[in-house]
Amino acid sequence: MELVEVEPRGDEVRIVRLNRPERLNALSIDLAVALDEALATVGRENRVRVVVLTGAGRAFCSGLDLKDYGIIPNVDDLSVHRIASRSMGIYSQLTRRLRAIPQPVVAAVNGPAYGGGLCLALGCDLRIASESAVFNATGIVNGLTSTEMGAGWILPRLIGGANANDLLLTGRRVDAGEALRMGLVSRVVADDAVLDEALSMAGSMASYSHHGLEATKQALWAEQEIASLDAAIQFEDRNQLMAGFTDNLPEAIRAFDAGRDPVYRDDPRRDLFESGD
Numbered sequence: 001m002e003l004v005e006v007e008p009r010g011d012e013v014r015i016v017r018l019n020r021p022e023r024l025n026a027l028s029i030d031l032a033v034a035l036d037e038a039l040a041t042v043g044r045e046n047r048v049r050v051v052v053l054t055g056a057g058r059a060f061c062s063g064l065d066l067k068d069y070g071i072i073p074n075v076d077d078l079s080v081h082r083i084a085s086r087s088m089g090i091y092s093q094l095t096r097r098l099r100a101i102p103q104p105v106v107a108a109v110n111g112p113a114y115g116g117g118l119c120l121a122l123g124c125d126l127r128i129a130s131e132s133a134v135f136n137a138t139g140i141v142n143g144l145t146s147t148e149m150g151a152g153w154i155l156p157r158l159i160g161g162a163n164a165n166d167l168l169l170t171g172r173r174v175d176a177g178e179a180l181r182m183g184l185v186s187r188v189v190a191d192d193a194v195l196d197e198a199l200s201m202a203g204s205m206a207s208y209s210h211h212g213l214e215a216t217k218q219a220l221w222a223e224q225e226i227a228s229l230d231a232a233i234q235f236e237d238r239n240q241l242m243a244g245f246t247d248n249l250p251e252a253i254r255a256f257d258a259g260r261d262p263v264y265r266d267d268p269r270r271d272l273f274e275s276g277d
Helices: 029-043 080-100 116-123 150-157 160-170 176-182 190-207 208-221 229-244 250-258
Strands: 002-009 013-018 049-056 104-108 110-113 124-128 134-136 188-190
Touching: 002 029, 002 190, 013 029, 029 080, 049 190, 080 116, 104 116, 104 190, 110 116, 116 134, 116 150, 124 176, 124 190, 124 229, 150 160, 176 188, 188 190, 208 229, 229 250
Parallel strands: 013 049, 049 104, 104 124, 110 134, 124 188
Antiparallel strands: 002 013
16 A cells, blocks of 8 residues: 555646555654655646645544654664654655645645644645644654744744744644634635545646746745845745746736636747837
8 A cells, every 4th residue: 555645636736645544644754755755756747736735534644653653764874863863854854845846735634633744734835624623733742842844933934923832832732623713724624525625726726827826835935034025025026027928917818808717828928029010
């Protein structure tokens, strides 16, 4: 059985599914490696516009597998300290991977998202939750820290310092309703509808400009690290200017006038450079 399943939904959407339902999709080294490889592969698929990340069975991801860590690859001649350090990198790389792939990633949180599962959801660009979803920063409960896989950087920016500190320092469980109120997720739907809702979102997004989706994702992450409003506006102006050199906006106008849906191809805009003589 594949630890991670990749399911195509047409040419433009991929479902990436954690597939250890008997362990509530707990993160082992093997699962983390498989997920990183699956995301990297999907990221290289140039026709794919949106990715949906979810879990098989009744959980999104229950965090680190405390009973079966797995073994990291290529450990020959490594000291214990280097093995431990490399193990941490295998897990934390997942946040970097989710950010690095060009496609927006929608987390369809279909049940518990504990510890590393919460971190996986945070690494996605959008999060929707089933009514039975529960979020928990498990590290502090298990005698470790809750600031892992980038959670200490992402969470305060997402839901504010007060809410982030409450989650990360207390280790309390947050249900879907509270997650929605604090802005951890943007939608809550019935348990049997969460994947369909995510796919509906993905399908709608996939109708937009491929360049526009990628550039918007890149900007949303990059602007979290831009220190001033003026610098952010200059960055956005250049991004928008690049998009303006495509035929997408004229196509939107043509489609509106014709009463049809636009078809964005990101083709170069020729009317800006033709004299019209």
